[in-house]
Amino acid sequence: xxxxxxxxxxxxxxxxxxxxxxxxxxxxxxxxxxxxxxxxxxxxxxxxxxxxxxxxxxxxxxxxxxxxxxxxxxxxxxxxxxxxxxxxxxxxxxxxxxxxxxxxxxxxxxxxxxxxxxxxxxxxxxxxxxxxxxxxxxxxxxxxxxxxxxxxxxxxxxxxxxxxxxxxxxxxxxxxxxxxxxxxxxxxxxxxxxxxxxxxxxxxxxxxxxxxxxxxxxxxxxxxxxxxxxxxxxxxxxxxxxxxxxxxxxxxxxxxxxxxxxxxxxxxxxxxxxxxxxxxxxxxxxxxxxxxxxxxxxxxxxxxxxxxxxxxxxxxxxxxxxxxxxxxx
Numbered sequence: 523x524x525x526x527x528x529x530x531x532x533x534x535x536x537x538x539x540x541x542x543x544x545x546x547x548x549x550x551x552x553x554x555x556x557x558x559x560x561x562x563x564x565x566x567x568x569x570x571x572x573x574x575x576x577x578x579x580x581x582x583x584x585x586x587x588x589x590x591x592x593x594x595x596x597x598x599x600x601x602x603x604x605x606x607x608x609x610x611x612x613x614x615x616x617x618x619x620x621x622x623x624x625x626x627x628x629x630x631x632x633x634x635x636x637x638x639x640x641x642x643x644x645x646x647x648x649x650x651x652x653x654x655x656x657x658x659x660x661x662x663x664x665x666x667x668x669x670x671x672x673x674x675x676x677x678x679x680x681x682x683x684x685x686x687x688x689x690x691x692x693x694x695x696x697x698x699x700x701x702x703x704x705x706x707x708x709x710x711x712x713x714x715x716x717x718x719x720x721x722x723x724x725x726x727x728x729x730x731x732x733x734x735x736x737x738x739x740x741x742x743x744x745x746x747x748x749x750x751x752x753x754x755x756x757x758x759x760x761x762x763x764x765x766x767x768x769x770x771x772x773x774x775x776x777x778x779x780x781x782x783x784x785x786x787x788x789x790x791x792x793x794x795x796x797x798x799x800x801x802x803x804x805x806x807x808x809x810x811x812x813x814x815x816x817x818x819x820x821x822x823x824x825x826x827x828x829x830x831x832x833x834x835x836x837x838x839x840x841x842x843x844x845x846x847x848x849x850x851x
Contacts, residue, residue: 529851530558532595534586536602537563541693543739544626544768544838545601547672551842557597562589564605583607595619597851602626603638611641620644622849626669628652629765630758639664644849649765650787665848668791669768670841671775673833675739678777678826679747686713686731688781688813689749691742692769694718698755703728704806705753710813712753715745739772746778750818751801753809754782766791771836774799777826781812796832799825 531552535545545561552559566582582605590598590613598614599622600606606623614621623642625635628649635652636659639645646667647653656664690702693716705712706727719734737745746752754769764786773780774796782788784804792800799821803809834840 527851528556528558529596530594531560531597531599532589532593533559533561534564534589534598534600534603534606535561536565536604538565540736542601542626543672543675544669547670547838548599548601548624548842550672551838554839555842555846560589560593560595562586562593564600564603566605579605579607583609586610587613590614590617590619597846597849598622599624599845603642606638608641620849620851622646622845624667624845626768629655629762636661644845646845646848648767649762650790651764667841667845667848668766668787668836669771670836670838671768671771671833672739673775673837676743676772676775677833678829679743682744682748684750685745685748687711687750687818688753689713689715689745689751690753690755691715691737691745692755694721695757697759699728701755701806701809702753705810705813706731708810710810713749715742742772743776746773746776749778751779751781751813751821753813754780756783756785759783771832774825774832775829775836777822777829779818779821779825781809783809791836793831795824796828799828 533549536542549559549561564582564586597620601624603623611621621642622644623639624646625639626648628647629652632652632655640661645664647664648668650666653664653666688710690712702712702714712731714728714732715737717736718732722729752773754773756767763784766785766787770782779799779801781801781803784802788800801812803812
């Protein structure tokens with residue numbers, strides 16, 4: 523059902539980030555609610571870098587101002603908003619246009635966000651316990667809004683021929699390589715999907731387990747359908763025990779048992795039936811024990827049953843509806 527008042531919405535997204543599918547999902551959610559939604563890319567193109575070496579940020583600012591003139595929005599939302607200048611926000615303010623920022627990299631990029639978010643009327647964070655941290659800095663316009671799933675994409679797929687017991691789908695980091703490497707060394711059947719090739723040493727045993735390259739959300743659902751369980755390692759594991767990444771909701775919506783490092787929001791956001799598909803670990807030893815469970819394959823039926831509720835309660839449509847409620851729209 524659409525909102526009572528149809529708005530023109532401009533969503534500024536980081537088009538250069540290939541691992542941010544919500545750049546498409548969020549504008550689509552506004553449209554599904556009955557609004558006229560447009561997306562504009564605020565990342566710096568190679569041509570702008572070439573032509574504007576002295577001040578490339580000005581090139582982005584000009585492009586954003588043109589997009590505002592073309593769209594004539596009633597509401598402006600940006601994801602991250604790294605390249606949204608003060609001049610753009612001042613222009614929007616002068617036109618009486620409500621502005622919002624959905625920051626998705628808390629808590630590990632809190633300091634960066636603390637410089638960006640005060641310029642907006644409303645700000646949203648993927649980490650509940652970052653809200654208090656912002657308030658302690660005098661930034662009181664921040665609200666908790668976790669990431670989500672897209673039900674048309676993130677849903678159970680027909681079981682495919684098994685490729686592994688455990689999958690990991692995501693970007694490389696030294697910490698992730700260390701964790702996956704330790705699992706492999708302990709005999710766990712893990713397959714890796716993501717742009718890891720340039721980061722792995724020539725003789726790394728993980729090379730034989732890697733499907734290199736970026737993957738689409740559709741491909742990710744296929745990966746999940748061909749494993750007994752999927753491994754979720756937050757970028758900030760070991761540093762913060764709060765804040766959820768998108769994979770929490772995407773994997774849950776796909777109906778695959780998920781090995782996920784403990785975050786405090788999990789108990790709050792998932793009911794008892796939904797948590798049955800979350801195999802939470804707090805240490806490397808506990809992760810290894812979870813990977814060696816004999817009932818991993820048998821947990822899939824419960825994960826698939828729980829996924830319907832996940833897709834309803836934790837969709838981008840539900841998130842955008844809540845965002846607009848907080849903003850009084």
